[in-house]
Amino acid sequence: MKWAGYLTILLLLLISIANAIAGCSQEKRYQVLSFLFEGVEKPGETSQLKPVVRHPRRPPPPVVSATPTPSIQVAVVRQEQGQEWFAQLLPRLPKDKSGKPDWVRALDENLISPKPGIDRKAKNQRPFNLDVDLVPKNQPAMKVLFSHKSHTEWLGCANCHPAQFKMKKGGDDIKMAQLYAGNSCGLCHGKVAFAVTTGCARCHLMMGKSK
Amino acid sequence: MTQAAGVIGVIGFVLIASLSYAVASGDLVLRRKVSTPGAQAFPPAVFPHELHRTLYKCYVCHDALFKMKPGSDNITMDAISAGKYCGACHEGKTSFEASSFDNCDRCHRK
Numbered sequence: 001m002k003w004a005g006y007l008t009i010l011l012l013l014l015i016s017i018a019n020a021i022a023g024c025s026q027e028k029r030y031q032v033l034s035f036l037f038e039g040v041e042k043p044g045e046t047s048q049l050k051p052v053v054r055h056p057r058r059p060p061p062p063v064v065s066a067t068p069t070p071s072i073q074v075a076v077v078r079q080e081q082g083q084e085w086f087a088q089l090l091p092r093l094p095k096d097k098s099g100k101p102d103w104v105r106a107l108d109e110n111l112i113s114p115k116p117g118i119d120r121k122a123k124n125q126r127p128f129n130l131d132v133d134l135v136p137k138n139q140p141a142m143k144v145l146f147s148h149k150s151h152t153e154w155l156g157c158a159n160c161h162p163a164q165f166k167m168k169k170g171g172d173d174i175k176m177a178q179l180y181a182g183n184s185c186g187l188c189h190g191k192v193a194f195a196v197t198t199g200c201a202r203c204h205l206m207m208g209k210s211k
Numbered sequence: 212m213t214q215a216a217g218v219i220g221v222i223g224f225v226l227i228a229s230l231s232y233a234v235a236s237g238d239l240v241l242r243r244k245v246s247t248p249g250a251q252a253f254p255p256a257v258f259p260h261e262l263h264r265t266l267y268k269c270y271v272c273h274d275a276l277f278k279m280k281p282g283s284d285n286i287t288m289d290a291i292s293a294g295k296y297c298g299a300c301h302e303g304k305t306s307f308e309a310s311s312f313d314n315c316d317r318c319h320r321k
Contacts, residue, residue: 086262100237103264112265118300125270156270159279187279192237192260 098198104150114154128152132169144203237261241286256286256318 179186201208
């Protein structure tokens with residue numbers, strides 16, 4: 001029995017020495033490992049890891065939303081469109097002298113339909129039909145025709161009265177310098193309404209006629 | 212001094228906007244009156260005025276939500292989240308939600 005014990009230890013030693021000398025050469029290791037496993041590197045070659053691309057076994061089903069409520073649908077549509085709709089609309093709008101959109105004409109020609117309120121039931125304010133002649137002292141040729149109608153298509157009375165303009169005709173001494181400084185008419189004109197520098201004849205009607 | 216610094220810090224969080232006009236596009240840049248440490252990296256909000264006027268008449272927002280005079284409103288994100296200023300429409304239903312972190316760059320852009 002003692003002999004058998006010594007023999008096994010000796011055998012194991014011999015095997016481990018044989019392994020250390022011969023068995024662990026790269027070719028041998030490759031031969032053994034490639035027999036047992038896949039994707040073993042060949043000696044001298046380095047395999048590159050390829051990402052595993054998984055394709056769906058069947059094409060994804062078309063997105064069919066189950067009749068969303070109207071309010072949510074509006075939000076989704078806007079989300080997708082962003083400002084593209086506006087970029088597409090802009091070239092179609094009539095332009096004034098400065099090349100900016102002529103908003104009054106755009107509204108008259110129904111190219112745009114700005115809503116009168118956040119609430120869907122909100123109704124358009126009735127335009128106020130009153131033209132006012134504003135004649136500067138000693139300068140009758142510089143007469144301005146102020147159309148309340150074209151202004152009240154967009155604005156409410158309180159937007160201008162009484163903070164910008166007094167309710168009394170001739171109550172304000174309006175100077176062009178004020179407009180250029182962004183006050184009086186210049187609060188809107190030159191910013192969101194037609195420019196003061198290119199729209200002369202739209203207010204000073206006589207200037208348009210002389211040319 | 213520490214109290215004053217605290218107050219300045221609180222005010223710093225409140226981004227008070229003043230309006231000034233970018234001449235070319237008809238867009239309004241709502242410049243900050245108070246600068247915070249990260250403010251330079253985060254552009255101020257841009258308000259496309261012309262886009263909005265194709266959708267709504269002037270009197271929808273003026274003067275109920277915004278005063279006519281540029282820079283006279285202190286527009287803050289807190290106020291917008293509370294449904295004031297832009298938040299009256301940009302609440303996620305009428306239009307996209309302004310106070311959602313998904314939408315920051317829709318207004319804060321260059």
